[in-house]
Amino acid sequence: MSEIYDIANDYVERYAALNPFSATSIGVPGYDDKMADFSPQGADANADLKRRTIAALQAAAVEGERDRIAKEAMLDDLRTDLDTHDAGEHLRSLRVLGSPFQSIRMIFDLMPRDTEEHWRNIAARMALVPQGLSSYRQSLAEGMRLSSTSSRRQAEGCAQQARVWSGEGGNNGAKTFFHELIDAFDAAGVASDALRGDLAAGADAAASAYADFGRFLTDEYLHAASSQDGVGEERYALASRAFNGVELDFAETYAWGWEQLRWVESEMAKTAERILPGAGVEAAKELLETDPDRAIEGVDAFQRWMQELQDTTIAELNGTHFDIPEPVKRIEAMIAPPGGALAMYYTAPSEDFSRPGRTWYPTGGKTRFPLWGEASIAYHEGVPGHHFERGIAKYLTSELSRFQTAMGGTSGYIEGWALYAERLMAELGYLRNPDYYLGMLRAQALRSVRVIIDIGMHLGYAIPADADFHPGEAWSPELGLEFIRQRSHFPPDFVASEVDRYLGMPAQAISYKVGEREWLDARDDAKQRKGANFDLKEFHTRALNLGPMGLAQMRREMARV
Template identity: 50%
Template sequence: MRARRIPRAGVPHGPVGGAGYRAVMVPALPPSSVPTARQVADRWVDTLADLDPSVGTALGTRPDDRRMPDLSPQAADEKADASRRVLADLDAAAVRDDDDRRCATLLRERLTAQLAVHDAGEHLAALRPIASPVHALQSIFLLMPTATEHDWDVVADRMAQVPAAAEGFRASLAEGLRRGVRSAPRQARAVVGQLDEWLAAADGRGWHAGFVAGADEAVLPGALRTRLDEAARTAASGVADLREWVAAQYLPAVADEPDAVGTERYLLAARLHTGADLDPHEAYAWGWDELARIEADMAAEADRVLPGAAPQEALAHLDVHGEVVEGVEEVRAWLQRMMDTAIAELDGTVVDVAEPVRRVEAMIAPPGAAAAPYYTRPSLDFARPGRTWLPTLGRDRFPTWDLVSTWYHEGVPGHHLQLGQWAHRSGDLSVYQTSVGSIPATTEGWALYAERLMDELGYLRTPGERLGYLDGQRMRAVRVVIDIGMHLGLPIPAARGFHPGERWTADLGEEFFAARSGSPAAFVHSEVERYLGWPGQAISYKLGERAWLSGRRRARERREASGETFDLRAWHTAALGLGSLGLDDLERELAAL
């Protein structure tokens, strides 16, 4: 069975903690001094770490924090109140240079967008099979250091608090029911299925038991081993209770909830993921045009793979007859070599890679994770490197045609070069600009741009690899069409040859995706489920790539119009040093480089 890729945003691209952390110090100011925008932003990161322990764990700044995140509605309200205070501080901050200006713009945009989403109560309906607060019950442990007895002591204390965190999330969902802000039943069913996977792991002892079983017995005294095992049992009990409540109480209560969120909620969500005020009708029409362009390119490439074959036939042929890697460890090592080679060959020619960013690790994803590859950032001190993660889904045979461009996206020159470079520059810019202030369209847009860049540079060496790249591009264009179409209930244009004039539904979304994907039906279903539960995120890839390409084109035109030579290496290096920006600002900043 072959699964397509869904690079995870938000949680999956969060910075990863590790052993050997350094604290992020914000210089103290004399009482009379006016703080800069960057200092306001970095103090906000410290406040966030106080409010949400997963922030300090992810950044690698608070390795001894034993708390689990508070997922209750009260905690969300407290964070919103703190956000409003920061906006007031930002009004009085000094803007002393371009980095300050960009930081102030980013912080204001992010806080404003997040407060709009909070005030609409969306945090009370965040039940979905990806990047939901429920996933913090697992993911936070993957970010923690586990090298020493002390590390495992912290893990034991935190793991024992999983039931309290699960109860906080249950309270948020219950408050959503009370207010009439609800997730759709398909999202609840999907999460129940994931929690079933967690509970079935480690021979029925649960995912947390499997995690602590990996502790090095040589560094554990017997008492700590006992505590870890008990904490894992406690965590499994909390997961089981949440699973039972969602299945028995929440699902019946949302049985009539529609899948689509409608225009108002969609535009709020799209702003959160893109940092831009979306014109959904323009984006919808552009998505159709981009899909047509890609499909024409695919038809030509499919003929090179298998003369006379349509794209779907060529993809099926590659699954059976294309290049393949046999074995889980073998594919991990193959992906590692691929990233190491890309760094060695691109550094100094296409982009300048900072020394600590040269290290990246290919990993196998844990069970119950997303159904497709993803990336996790390095800690700020690079004690734990950036990592790519491949879910095997029980497979031990891996066709390479759809892995090559995916690893250019997830690893090098995609997420790893951008997010690793941000970590490297966090002292020059601000920790906020280079970590928690990330905007999905900027990061996913760069990663999709990176795939296209490698195609431009000739790294897709076979027709199969290029067809795999185009298949991924097609999927992202499909996302724009059906994500906007389903949530807004838009009509399908008559000229597109698919249910002309009908309005989008989840069933039509699955039918459309299936006809334009080489993926199994179960994966197509999970993709559409994801879009419906996470509105506005799926469009960030293609709209972000569009901004990166436009910024590069405009920068080249500006340089050449003034008689200069456009230096692609210098442009990439400068672009990766900007830090996070929303799409309203990104293209303008890129064009000026």
């Protein structure tokens, strides 16, 4: 192992010790019973580790191309993380998705539940939920002291999540997430009354801690929270670099988002004509939503459909368009616990693949599932989207550094690949059914809308004078919600949380289309360079074997593929 790879391995081990949730996510053993420290002191300890690691990397000799790529990827990531820390973003990291507030609840989704030891870890960590929320509250309180807070919108959204997870929101008589873990323990067949008692006590403590935190948000934090939803250009540029790993021209990207939306709306009109001639897009959507022959009834039946789709896709793509390692052939389609956002998501496998990659579908209380949009989403979150990219990176432990396999990549790289995967499946004929193709186009419309309103709301851009939507007006959250309702073609319950998500995670929403553009450009460039010798499977293999990275580095490295 080279010096660079030794440094990467050491960093992952030390980072896991400081961040038990990351240890669980990665699959580093020994930390599943511990709680993360979200206090200012915890953040400072992480920053110190990054500084020491940067210094070690800068002093280390590069022994080959693998070393060079690994070093550049790691330095880019750590430097951006440090810039984000030094800007104090951890002191106002409160948002409806992707903040410590959700991580403390969601980490239990990743914990194994098979043996008595597993359940002891769950009980121990659940008992520490009050400690985790307390440390997080210290950071938010320091942000309040410095007048550096999240927005009222994000605080209100998190307060509502607290009501669900604590049971104080009524939950229509349902148990809290933490108390449902006791039922899961009973079903696991582990015989221990004492352990069951520990789980019950932990569930009570965790639910109570979320209730207390919700009161802190409504009684204290809301009064100090910012009235501004947008973050402005300086914070947006830093966030964009963190999520994309490249410096962007936001005015150009904003204009390009409008171009992409016009293209996809034209394609949707053509596709709707194939589904319901002469009726238009809205009528075609209504048919797809209401036709009983185009839907699945029941959550269990829908989960089976999702699992079968993933398994079939793996079997058909392997050896033709991808070389799929054996451990990556396993994926689980899951139903997400209630209370979070309604967007489907993916969790990567552990380092040893004992925990497989999983897709998570939030039903939002639905029991009927029209299928026209589900295939494309499944390809994005599962196969050949996130599961292939994340899974193959995990598998390449003999070639990539441990940092690359366990922690590497930006949202632009990762989400860009997943959006590329949706379009790829259309190119390969998997969306020849116009119902499913319209579903893919709807996803493209949403991602194009995200580019427009994310940049527009955060940077205060004006709507173009020639637009057919409030021309010349400045973007606002209200206009953003109206626009996404009109132009994304997603249902109202889904888009209701989208604007809150964008405003809480500046620049993450643009990473899908920005990253997809890089993947498509890289493929087009390879086709042009190789001509008749271009091979799609070889392109995918060589590209993914480079390992995850930021988009600027990806552009440089892919020019060699």
